[in-house]
Every structure is written in structure tokens, then in C-alpha cells.
Amino acid sequence: MNGPIRYVATVLLVAFAVLIGMAGYRQVVAADDYRDDPRNLRVAAGRTGRERGTIITSDGEIVAASEANPDDPLGFRRTYPHGDLYSHVVGYATLLFGSTGLEGSHSADLVSDRDATISGVITAILGGDLRPSGLRLTIDHALQTVAREALGDQRGAIVALDPATGAVLAMVSTPGFDPNELLGPTAATAGEALQSDPSEPLLNRATAATYAPGSTFKVITTAAALQSGVASSGTEYPDTAELELPGSTATISNFDGGVCTTGTSVSLADAFTRSCNTIFGMVGMQVGAEDLVGAAEGFGFNLEPPLDLPTAPSMIPDADSFEFDLPAVAQSAIGQRDVRATPLEMALVAAAVANGGEIMEPFLIEEVFNADGIVERTTEPVVWRRAISPATAATLTDLMERVVTAGSGRRAAVPGVRLAGKTGTAEVPDGAPHAWFIGFGPVGSDDVPQIAIAVLVESGGDVGESASGGTVAAPIAKALFAEFFGVTE
């Protein structure tokens, strides 16, 4: 009888050995993962009271700083001097809601090591610097301010970047929020109000929300046609007011319901300038699903662009799923149907054309500097993808310049600067259309483009049903170009 008791005793005691082993795993081996999990409020509780590094823009404006907390002589308080202007880029570091934006993704740089951890003590003994580092953003405060003001009360997003390096020059998503409200005594109610707000102010529309790209997608359709050789800018197409889609009762018509130009025949270049849906439906079917999807993926569709912020992939369905569905091919070619893109992705599309076909990895941090202001690290530009050949890029640049000089994007034109662009008016079921503009400049044989922009205004913005990319989004782009190139009228 003692035998079974011994066995049972052994099993239970072994169970305790396993429990001790598991406690060791949870508390020693895997401890750091649990401790540093952003959802672990202890982290935030421990860190928000500590000094965090300063975040400044490329032109030296302070956008996040730590100041001495009057209520706690040893603690610090985070402030965001520009309210909602950087709400999605810089984000927040809070006790109640964790941290987001660069405050979250660059916590390791921004957080002071001056705590009671063993490694902190050892670092201090060895003469290491325990003060937090700061971040210098690539964002230009003046441009960011103009972008924010241009969007006003409209919901939307703007991304501006340097096509040659990928440095983000402005990134705005509206509506935003004031991160300072998430820090004070009323943080809990403010946070809950933001989380339940139907206009989703916490959502970074610039990188994490996708929209039908509408006619801005014609840049990709044209690139596919040019790259695969099925058309050139001079290729002529029959000019009809309505494109009947084979095997379907659906049709594609132009924005104003009429023919594209004269009603007889129209070149690809003219169709691009005037953004004629009928012609691009035909071009799309001519190119075919496989090359269309291939071109879109070349520009970065179906991938998450690398960035220090959460990004959503822009989407186009698998070619296999619709290659024999010609209406779907035609509608995808004009940026409708199941095609979806983030404003960031469309800015990268413009940047690809501007940069001779190469897309650089977008980045937000120019440099990390230590507490003495000495630069510790700088971001080196890296090629992300080669989307199209330099020749295709040159042709597209010509086409896009005509959009701004003589086409649907005239309202983006800035005197004295040669610009290229493309408008988009994305139809939305049961709602006002999304207005798009993507573009870059300066163009010309002697110039290297310095800025690429994507502007998105959700649901027609202030204009509503009758909005179009040319009327709503292009003027916003103009404001940015004017600021960037220092043009005053």
C-alpha cells in the first residue's frame, strides 16, 4: 500500500518541480517580454513619470518634451506643445492607454534608463549615459502646419515625402486629438470619448486606413500598359461616352457623363490628362489582370510599407481571382471595385514616378541625438522597391505634368514651378466620393523632384456629393507645394 502512496507523492512533488520551473520561465526567462508588453500598464505607470527624450522636427520645433512635475519632485510630465498637430505621428505615452506613434515605437530611445534596474546601475558604474535620447524628425513643421490647416475640419490625410530619400516631410490625419488630454486628471473620460468617437480620431488615416484610390490608380494602369508594351502615350482609343463591359450589364462612364474629347478617337495621353474612365477601362482589359496586379504590387500593393508607425497594406485582389472577369479588370483599372490604398501608398506611387521608378523606404526619424545634443544615429536612405523603369517613369512624368498644366489637376498648379500630378474621385457606395490628389515636383530635365504628395479628403469633405479630386484635393496640394517652394501669390 505504501508503493502507490510513494508514486502519488512522487507525481505531486514532480508537479511542484514543474511549477517552480514554470515560475522561473515566466519570471526570469520570459520576464522581459511580459514586463515590456505595451499592454502591461506597469510599464506605462513606471515610465510616464520618468523623463522622456525630446522630439523635435527637422526645422527644430519641439513637438514632445518632458518637464518637471510640480506634484512630484522626482517625476516628469510629458507635454505636446502642438496639440493635435502631431497626434498620429508622435502619438502619446500614457499611463491609461499605453503608448502609440513614435512615442511607442521608439520608447527604447526616448525612455530614461535612470531607474533601479541592475543593468541601469551597472551602466552607471561603467560611466554610461543614462539620460534619455531625443529624436529629430524628418517632418518640416511649417509644411505640417500648412497641411493641417488645409484639411481644416474635413476628414482625410496628407502625406508628403522626399522621393529621393523617402524622408517624410509632412504627415497629417484628421480628425486628430490632443494627446495632452490623455495625461491629465480627466484622461480616462477623454480617452473613452476618443475611443467611442464615430469619426475615429485615433485612427491614423495616412498609414492605416485604406480607400478606393479612384483615378489616381490610373498612374499604375498606365505604368502597366507602358511597361508591358500594349500601349504608348500616343496609342489611340475609340472615344465613347459609355464603355460596355463584356459579359455584364454594367458600364463605365466618364466623370461628367460625356465623351472624353471629341467623340471620335482619343490618345492615351489625352485620356490620362482628362482622366477618362472609358478609355482606362479599355486599357485595363487590354493589359489584363496579371500585368495590372503585377504593376500594383511593383508599387508596393499587398505589402505593408516599412515605417516606424503601424501601416496597413494597400490591396488589390489576386490576378487569379478575377482574370476572366473583364468587368472587374476594367473597374480595377480605374481604382474602383476591390482596389484599396492608403494615402501613404499613393504618396509612394507618386514618389516612384518622381524618383525614376525606385521607391525609397519611407522614414520619420532623421536622427537620434543624446542628451548633450550629439548625434548618435542617422537614418540612411534605403531602396524599398523598383516599381518601373526610368523610361516609363519619364513618360508618366510627362503625362502627369499635363494633368496639372492642362487637365483635371489644374488647381494644384503653382506659378513658377513645374509640377506633375493626378487627381482621383473615388466612388463610394451610398456616400460622397473620396477626393484624391497625388503629385510631385519640380519636374523638368534640369530638376530633381524634391517632394511627392498624396492628399485624401474623405467623403467629399466640405463639398460633399459634388466633390472631385480636382476641386477638393488639388487645392490642398497646391497649398503644400506653395509652402514648400516658397511661392506666395
Place this chain on the structure above:
Amino acid sequence: MTRDAEAALLVAAAMLAAMGVALVNFAGGTGFDAQVALTFLVFLVAFGVVNGALRRWAPEGNPYLFPIAAFLTAIGFTEIYRLDHHLASLQRWSLLVAGVITASVLFLLRNEGVIALRRFRYLFLAAAVALLLLPLLPETWALRGATVGGSRLWVRLEMPFGERALSFQPGEIAKIFLVVFLASYLADRHLAMAATAHRIGPFRFPELRRIGPILVAAAASFAVLTYQRDLGASLLLFTLFVTMIYVATGRAVYLFTGGLLAVGGGIAAYQLFDHVQRRVFSLLHPFDDFTGAGYQIAQSLFAMGSGSLTGSGLGLGRPDLIPAASTDFVFAAVAEEMGFAGSVAVLAGFALLLAAGFGIALRARDVFRKFFAAGLTIALGVQAILILAGVLRLFPVTGITLPFMSYGGSSLLANFILVALLVRVSHGERS
């Protein structure tokens, strides 16, 4: 002599509790206050009464069990005090009551020892069943069942005066009653149940009808699972039944059958009950439903990870973020504030208690006391392992208390009595 050593260790445990309270006070900006003194006093009185009773009625009993229990109680109490001063003062009252009732149990068994219990085996069985059914009492009665955290494990007695209701978990006491019944039942039947009736290759099987009790146990456990909606109590009962039958017969076939039934019952429970599914899901993917089913276990992991090797220090962590930190998840709270060091101390305490309990069973000379001691130890060990494995994310979380450490009067009382009975068994060996 042995009782003097025990008394010294009990005083040390009382000091540990008092020092713990003082440390919590320091972290909160205060210092030595009435709470420290009161805690020291209550521990001294509660365990003093027990020690006095043991001196008189079980002088030769094992002197190490109560000091270990007192050590675990002190650690648990400190953490409860850190989480909620009000709960701590209620727990102090429970401690006093538990001490007095434990002494009374020793008094009742003063002449015959635990053998006296054997005569009333069916009374204990009936009482155990009644206790297990008590939570089913309608919620409108003065003595009524209550659902807490989705499990119907509680009974509330509406007091004739004041607002407060007296709550208790009858399952805790029922556990001991069942061990009494099983030990005496098996003491009579173990030879018949172990007799070989069939032989297939190297396997020896008893008569088929001898498997009957296991089936009854499985059905009863499943019934408990169904109406109490709690995995822990059900598993504890079933494991206790099966293991005790195995201990009594030495026939692995009982373990095997029990294991099969447990697996079958587990699968059936998973299919039938969404609360079981939730528990399993939160075990496998605690972070997938972070704000829902996985919240508690995720918070437990955060707490343990944040505690790391040496802990945040008493009063300096955030164990208040863990749901049910003072009851089921008290181990996670201790692990956060006292670190892996504290975890090992607690786990080692339980392991020592089990080792001592099994030692008593091994040395017991008659089968009833042998089975009784083994059963009590198994009940204590399995209960601790189930909830600890849940907290450590090795097993689905079960709503049972961690003996001695969790907040709760019924749990404290039942486990005090359990240890007292073990000590009383060991007393018989020396005389």
C-alpha cells in the same frame, strides 16, 4: 519538546506577517501602526490556540505542518493586506475563528483520534453531498446560493442584523468529509477491489463491477461541473476519488479508467459548456482576446514578468491590476511583489507540506489512517497544483482557492482542519 520548536516557528510566522504589514505600510508612506501589532497578535493567538490544543491532545504529532501552514498564511495575509485593508481585517477574524474551531476538532478527537470519524462515514458522505448541493439553494431564501465570477460555489446566509451576509464555500469543507468517507470505504473494500479477476497479457483486471465507484465519482464530478459551472471543484473531486482508489488498491487500471473518463469528460465539457471553452481559449491564446477572456491570465503573466527575480517589493508593484488578485490569483500577486524568490518559497512551502503529509501516510499503521492521511494530502496538493498551474498558464484557470493564502474564511478553516487532522494521524504513531 517538539511542541516548543513548533511554537517558536509559529511565533516566527507571526513576526513574518507583522513585518509584511509594516513593509506595506512603509511603501504607502506610513510606518508601524495598530495594524502591525494587531496582525502579530491575531497570528499569535490563532496559532497559539492551535499549539495549545496540540500540546494537550496530540503532543507527539508532527511539529512541522503548522509552522509551514502558518508561513504560507503569513505570506498570503501580507499580500491580502497590501491589496485591500478591509479584506485583511476580515481575514484576521477568519484566522481567529479557524484557530478556535481547529482546536475544537482536536478536542473532539482527543480520545480515539481520527478513527472516531470512521464510524460516521455515511453521515460524512451525506453531509458532503448536502454541502456540495447547498449553493443550489434559491437566491431568494435567507440561506441561499450565490454565483460569483460565473461559478456557483457560494452560499450566503442573510444575517438577522445589519446589512452584511455571511458567505462561505461549502465545497471546502465537503472536501474533507469526502476524504473521511473514501478512506473508511476503501479501508473496508480495498482488498476486494484489488483482487485480480481477469488477466490479459501483463495486465491484471479486477471484477468489472469494482469499477463502479469510479463511474459514480465521474458522474458526480460532472454533475458538479454542470451546476456549479466550475472546472476546479469538479476536477479536484474526481482526481481525489481516482487517486485514493489507486492508493488503496495499487491497481493502475483504476488510474487508467479514471484517466480515460477524465479525457472523455473533458472533451464533453468542452463541447457542452462555453465557460470551459473560454477557459481553454484563454489558456492557449491569452493575448488574442486581451480585453475579454484572456484578460486575467494576461494580467497574471504581466505581474509575474514584472516581478522578475526579486520582485517589485511589497506595496510597490501593481498586483491590483490582476482580477481576483486576493483570492484565486494571490500567487501572481505574491510573485510580482516578492519575485521569483518569493514564488519559490511559496512553492517549496507547499511541497514540504505535501512531503510531510505523505510521510505521515506512509508511517500510519492501520489502513484507514493511512488512506485518510494520503487522501487529505492529495486533496491539499491537487487543489494547490490546479490553481497554481492556472495562474502560471500551464492549465486552464480554475476557480478554486490557493490553500492558506487566498482570501476567504471557509478555505482557511477547511485547510487548518485538514492540517490538524494530519497532525492527529501522526500523533497516533508515536503512542
